[in-house]
Amino acid sequence: MNSVKPITTNIINDIVNKPLYYFKNDQLNVSNIISPNDLDFFEEYYCNYYSEIVYYEYNRPSCPKCGSSMNSNGSRPAKPNKWDGIRKKQYICPECNKTQVTKLEDHIQRYSNYTRAICQKSLEYESIGYLPYQKKAEIIKVENGIRINRQTVYYHESKYSEHYITQKEEELQKLLKEMNVEPSGIYCYDEEYLHENGEKCVRLAIIDAVTNLIINDQVIYQEDFDKEFMEIFLKYNLEGLPKKILITDGHPAYPAIIEKICIDHQLCIFHIIKNQRTPSFRKINKINTRIHTIKKTIKKNEEEIKELQKYGKEKLGRPKDSDKKRKRKIKKIKHLEKENKRLKKEL
Ligand SMILES: [Zn+2]
Numbered sequence: 001m002n003s004v005k006p007i008t009t010n011i012i013n014d015i016v017n018k019p020l021y022y023f024k025n026d027q028l029n030v031s032n033i034i035s036p037n038d039l040d041f042f043e044e045y046y047c048n049y050y051s052e053i054v055y056y057e058y059n060r061p062s063c064p065k066c067g068s069s070m071n072s073n074g075s076r077p078a079k080p081n082k083w084d085g086i087r088k089k090q091y092i093c094p095e096c097n098k099t100q101v102t103k104l105e106d107h108i109q110r111y112s113n114y115t116r117a118i119c120q121k122s123l124e125y126e127s128i129g130y131l132p133y134q135k136k137a138e139i140i141k142v143e144n145g146i147r148i149n150r151q152t153v154y155y156h157e158s159k160y161s162e163h164y165i166t167q168k169e170e171e172l173q174k175l176l177k178e179m180n181v182e183p184s185g186i187y188c189y190d191e192e193y194l195h196e197n198g199e200k201c202v203r204l205a206i207i208d209a210v211t212n213l214i215i216n217d218q219v220i221y222q223e224d225f226d227k228e229f230m231e232i233f234l235k236y237n238l239e240g241l242p243k244k245i246l247i248t249d250g251h252p253a254y255p256a257i258i259e260k261i262c263i264d265h266q267l268c269i270f271h272i273i274k275n276q277r278t279p280s281f282r283k284i285n286k287i288n289t290r291i292h293t294i295k296k297t298i299k300k301n302e303e304e305i306k307e308l309q310k311y312g313k314e315k316l317g318r319p320k321d322s323d324k325k326r327k328r329k330i331k332k333i334k335h336l337e338k339e340n341k342r343l344k345k346e347l
Helices: 009-017 040-049 121-126 133-144 150-179 227-238 254-261 269-310 324-346
Strands: 021-024 027-031 052-056 071-078 086-092 099-101 186-196 199-208 214-221 245-248 264-267
Touching: 021 040, 027 040, 071 099, 121 133, 121 150, 133 150, 186 214, 186 227, 199 227, 214 227, 227 254, 245 254, 254 264, 264 269, 269 324
Parallel strands: 027 052, 052 086, 186 245, 245 264
Antiparallel strands: 021 027, 071 086, 086 099, 186 199, 199 214
16 A cells, blocks of 8 residues: 555554455445555445445544534535545534544645655656657556646646655665675776756765775865865765775866875776776777778779770880870879888888
């Protein structure tokens, strides 16, 4: 069940004695312990046995004004997730006539049309990958049969994101505790430059190199970022943790800061390799381009020589002074042959 209330021993004892739902006439009466998101269970198994659903208070309510036990007093329509065919039971105080309807606030936040589970749907999709709000709305429709417009999806996302992240973080912390994941003492640190809402930002991240545990991951404005901030960030986040090695790239600012934190410094192996190879690769690429050009030129020259040799093939020996055209061609051939000899040598 998707109820927000944790099921305690008290509730379990209650359930044994009190039903969670019952049928009366053509109505399905459902206690407000059951989330509207779980109503499809009844729809699947009992849809022929009722024409509408009536929510009632699991515990008979007391009057908020005088404290007397309240009695049933009809019902009022309700539209959780904008669904039709659902009502909420109304109660009345026999002493002071105050009325009150069944509360669904465990599942639906006040003034909202949608259950918490539906409001958080788009955030769940977000953790899988980027989707436009329109697409999220379409998936919610397909998955839950709920028509919701993209502005509402956006509103839910901005309203629930903080709560959702906190909740997920708590779940993760619990999981880490269960799995007995402890900081190893070997950490990677790096920065990333990015834009957020048009502002230049820096993201600082420190991650356990052995367990992949994120020690901290923080985005700040670039104007707030300097050596002092970096030092505070590292100092604060490593406080109380085992300190063996901090791995960073080769930025010249790191050694002095890391020395102050009393942890051994190691350059990231990837960066060592990269720093050593980048100049070599640049040179190799240049040479490869030159080799390619030379080979192409030699081939082109050879073809031109062949073409030039075709002229006056039947004539042997030195050309006559009057045969200026042939003379010119022979000169050209010699020039090309000389160039090819030089290029081959270079190759
Ligand atoms: Zn009363």
